[in-house]
Amino acid sequence: MKRIDVRAAVRSKYKGWVPECALRRLERLVHEDELNKMMELQEEVDGVSMGHRIMDYLGISCEIIGSERLPAPHERTLFVSNHPLGGVDGIIYCAMLGDIYEGRLKIPVNDVLMSVYQFGDIFLPVNKYGKQARSSIRQINEALASEDQVLTFASGMVSRTNNKGEVYDLDWQPSFIRMAKQSNRSVTPLFFEGENSPRFYKWARRRIKAGLKFPLELILLPDEMFRSKGKHFKIIVGEPMAPEELPLDHGAEYANKLRDSLYDFPERYR
Template sequence: MISIEHIIRSRTGLRLPRWAIALLRRLLYERRINELILSGQGLQPADFLRHIFRELEISSRVRLLADLPASDRYIFVANHPFGALDGMLIADTLLRQWRDVGVVVNDLLMHIESLRPLWIPVNKFGRQSHPYHRLYHKALASPTRQILTFPAGLCSRLCDGRVADLEWRDRFVRDAERYDRRIVPVYVDGTLSRSFYRLAQLRQALGIRFNVELLLLASELFAQRGSEITITLSRPIDPRSLSGTSAQKCQLIRHEVYAMG
């Protein structure tokens, strides 16, 4: 279950007035999200994901551009147009071939109890705790676990008339080399509403650092009801076969992701 009031208090120590909490609960769709979570309570991660997609009438179409041997170990790297929905859709795709999948996510998603076995939590808005750091590297070292990560960290924004990720961090390249994993580029086709991107642009123009537009992500999730989302997986890449620095390799792989769009 998700409690907006508890999350704010535990993260910031703030005790907001009741009217502010009530407003945030409506903006963040607390009741509807909790109804979804409760309706799938007790299900295993793969079944819970499929339950959510049925409830929201969301489906996916998967395009596989190359064979992915089940015995190999991968880091799947994807663009991030929707937020949490991307991770759930790709995880569902991977769970159809592998039983052991880990998704690097904002640790706020740990509040969805049925999906905790799937998540590899990171703190997007502060320093990493030692337990999170240990869980992350344990997952990478696992002989069986497949890893999914979003190098941008935040969902895509509108820039120069085109929706695309913010800057990618190259950590996934270094981790793939360190843990002897191949990298699989993944492209998720889709965008959020114009309201989301306009709010992001207004926030930037006003010099506001806090990502106010994130408050719309819950409503954006429900706005995808009835949609079919295409996911494309490319050929595996051995990062050691690429020339250049980790940052340059990161840009090459990002280019390959968007070339599938």
């Protein structure tokens, strides 16, 4: 089984000297031992089963509100969701929607989640550069052309706090509109109710204030996953929209308007 090795990962990216205390701190921060133990839950399982095993391991539960609005398995849709947790939300979607659609689900995710090979039948890699970028685009287009359901986190990044202190997605990328229209899929909005610890958002604010572009706070995401132990989450389903209802122009404006509407779901669909 492929194991998570923080030291090897650091040395592959940085050839200079790294203090031993820093390496030990990083190992604790990313929960290297716990992550490897979790990945040993069962080596050869599919993504849906692995999602449930991680939820069980962490004592996480989730309910879907408005499941009657979910498209039937034969109705091809593109789910669009906010991304409040940056990892656990993807795992929960994998388990919950994977159950409903019998594993016929594809979710583009970042390299961190792709490192858990048991999710390989559901997760698709998102890479922005070089040959890997072309491969990612091809795999996503193949998924959209298939009979599988597809879910995308429309902001492409984990939520941060806005100037009101609210946990909120960054700007949504309007590319989901083009993807839905070209593949003749409906768009079904999903609101994932949850948030990370205050520490995560504090790191993000400090990093932005310091003028650093690299999102240092992402190093906290493994720790945030373990901080979610015992929590109960909710997924709220909105009304599906046919592809012909989606605009041809002003995509960015429409995307953020749809994003904003998600945060009314808890009140609208309670």
